[in-house]
Amino acid sequence: MPWSKNDYPASLKNLPADVRNKAIEIGNALLDEGYEEGRAIAIATDRAHKSEEGTETDKTEYHVKPHDDGWQLIKEGSSRAIMVEDTKGDLLSKAKDYVTDHSGTLVIHKQDGSVEQELYDQ
Template sequence: MPWNVNDYPVSMKNLDPLVRKKAISIANALLADGYTDDRAIPIATSQAEKWFEDATADEKKAFQQEKNPQKNDKHEVNKNAKKLMDADVTIRYQDDQWEVRTKGAERASDQFDKKEDAVTRGKEIAQNKQSVLTIYKQDGTKQQEIDYRDN
């Protein structure tokens, strides 16, 4: 069920209003891609909090001035979303950075200078997706696999 700034999941109640607006927007797009409510909400909340943390003051101001998300907003549907929704997540060292990537995705969702930051983000994504996280060493050999499918 899509949401708006007046009707949103209880779990978003205590979010900063701008984070909540972003989370609602992201969650509605995820719903359009076929995610269920119980998966869209934590993913959207996590991504909105990350956006808020990384956004510049100008980006926050510009988003604040954008129209509020509506339940009937049209979203571009990602044809690959269903395929990537349950796909496993990997962490690999590439081009002098640690990349967090969903298997089958064209590009990394995140890049970090420190492996521990990549692992933290990878765990968050894999937990939200209830998938498997595979962590590789810098030399490309497998280090660890964490299964979040039954959590």
């Protein structure tokens, strides 16, 4: 059931109204995408705070995803890998540096393609 201004998770109760409303909007979108409720709450709250603070920008997303030869770093919307490594661990340290240098956001996926973690302020 979608959240509303009158019916939302208790963990959003103490947020300022404008941040809570933004978190509800973001959370509903994440739930529609299939995120689990707990994960959606955490992501929505974080994004709502950043949005209200004016710190969230249209940063480019870079994804760490499985690749035929191991793991790849790929820019959102691209089909070509920026770099490929045998293991996820080997790729992550290089990917974090690359994304930091390019002022992006890093989205780390699991082997099955689902999102494991999103790192902001890269």
